[in-house]
Amino acid sequence: MTSPFAPMTSRESLATGQRSLGDPSVRFPLWPPLTAGCPVTGTGSVSYPVEVDYAYDKVPADLFATAPGRPRGHERWAPLLPPLHAPGLGEGGTPLVSLGDGLWIKDESRNPTWSHKDRINRVTVSAAVGAGAEGVVVASSGNHGASAAAYAARAGLRCVVLGSAGTPPAVDAFLRAYGAVVLPVPVDARWPLLRRIVERFGYHPVSNVTSMHTGHAFGPEGYKTLAYEIFVELGVPGAVFLPTGYGELLFGVWKGFAELVALGLADRVPRLYSCEPAAGGPLAAALRDEVPATRVSVGSTAAYAIASPVGGYRGVVAVRESGGRALLVSDAEMEAARSELARAGTWAELSAAAGLAGFRQLGPHDDGPVVCVSTSSGFKDRDLLAGDGSVEVDPEDWAEVERRVRTAR
Missing domain, CATH: 3.40.50.1100 (Rossmann fold)
Structure with missing residues (x-):
């Protein structure tokens, strides 16, 4: 059998163009990046996103090998990313933290600005530089x-x-x-x-500009690196649970694993579970109604970072193609998951705990390790400064000191 890899030492981008998710036969050049979805397949009710295609037959043979001295961050994965015209900040390379019993937390708060968004913005700001904005x-x-x-x-x-x-x-x-x-x-x-x-x-838009979410053409490519890192360290897990707003992270992780299958490195894509606030849930609604994307009313929720009234077709593709499910989690479930993460030493934003909340809601898995992505730091929560904080104690008041120590969690 002929290897799908070509021996290469270059770490230059192998991106070749853009194609519609609505109809993959509809293709466009790599430049300019399409920031408003596919102009051919889009309609008045739904805008289909585009994705980036690559010369997969030229992927370096050693790209996924583990060896000392590897570049850190997006530089390592440059052949399977759009051109990185903007300098990096050391994004990616975040740790997998074991919670025991085959459960792992991918802690994205370790990125430069303490969230998973650094993976996408290295790529979209690079697009802005490449476009001369x-x-x-x-x-x-x-x-x-x-x-x-x-x-x-x-x-x-x-x-x-x-x-x-x-x-x-x-x-x-x-x-x-x-x-x-x-x-x-x-x-x-x-x-x-x-x-x-x-x-x-x-100015170059690095977030969505359409009524139904399409997002930046290059953006989710940055999220693929999360799948690459999980694979290199853990192999293919049984499932991945992800906090979900518009579905870009979900799609990026799906595409990363799908590429690993296409390259002959993995035999399957893990089941992906989207975890949306129960107060909204446009992806769950789209899958239920069998439509490409939809709009919902959003009720009260403290998970503001993923409380989206609209979804996008990318999320539908990721859940459907991976054989996963769309889950709705309550604020109470996210609060419990956030507390569990804190007890394990990880300070997460409420929205970031949605993945673990979804896993706890669904129950144990018996087909391999499970990864829950925790997307950002607790620094980002709206209730960060709420409450009275710690109260000073008289060090001579031993009864009060003892009471506090004994009531600590």
Whole structure:
């Protein structure tokens, strides 16, 4: 049997073009990146995303081998990523932490801006540099905006973040520290304003611009690296549980494992479980109704980072093709999962604990290890500064000291 690999030493991108997820026969050149979905297959009710294609027959033979001195971060996976025109910050390479009994946590809070969004923004800001844009614009109330601001600053680009009045104060300070222009606006006004800034200033959009989520063409490619890292360290797990908003992370992890199968390195894709807040759940609704994407009303939830009223076709593809399921988790379930992570030494945002919450809801798996992705740090929660905090104690009041020590968890 002929090897699908070619011996290569280059770490240059093997990206060849873009193709529609709605109809893979519809193809486009690699440049310019399509930031509003496929212009051919999209309709008034749904915009189909595009994905990046590669010269898979030229993948370096040693790309997934373990050896000392490997580049860290996206540089290691450059052949299977779009061109990395923007400098990195050491994104990726996050640890798998064992919780015992075959359960692993992929702790994405160890990324440079403490969330999984660094994997996507290294790639999308690179697209902005490659396209010759002077700046980037992003609609985000948290992780995505902070990450885009950091990578834009690193690349010497301007950054405009369209947030909302509910942006946590700590995150707002995070954004401004990178020199971003922060414009809090009503949520429904963010996307029309983003499109206007793109048209007026020529800034490159690094978040969604369409009514049904399509996102940046290059973005989910950065999330594939999460699948590569799991595979190199653990092999193919039985299942992966992921916090899910628009479904880009879900799709990126699915595509990463699907590529490993296509390259003959893995024999299957793990089942992927999307974990959305029960207050909304557009992906669960789309799968239930057998439509490419849909819109739902979102009730009250503290998991603001993944409380999306709209979904996208990428998530449908990932769950369907992996044989997984769309789960809905309550705030109480996420709070319990966040507490469990804290007891294990990982401080996670409430939204980030949705993957573990989904796993605990579904129950044990008996077909191999399970990975729950924890997407971001507890620093990002809106209730970070809520409560009274620790109260000073008189060191001579031994009764009070003893009471506190004994009541510690």
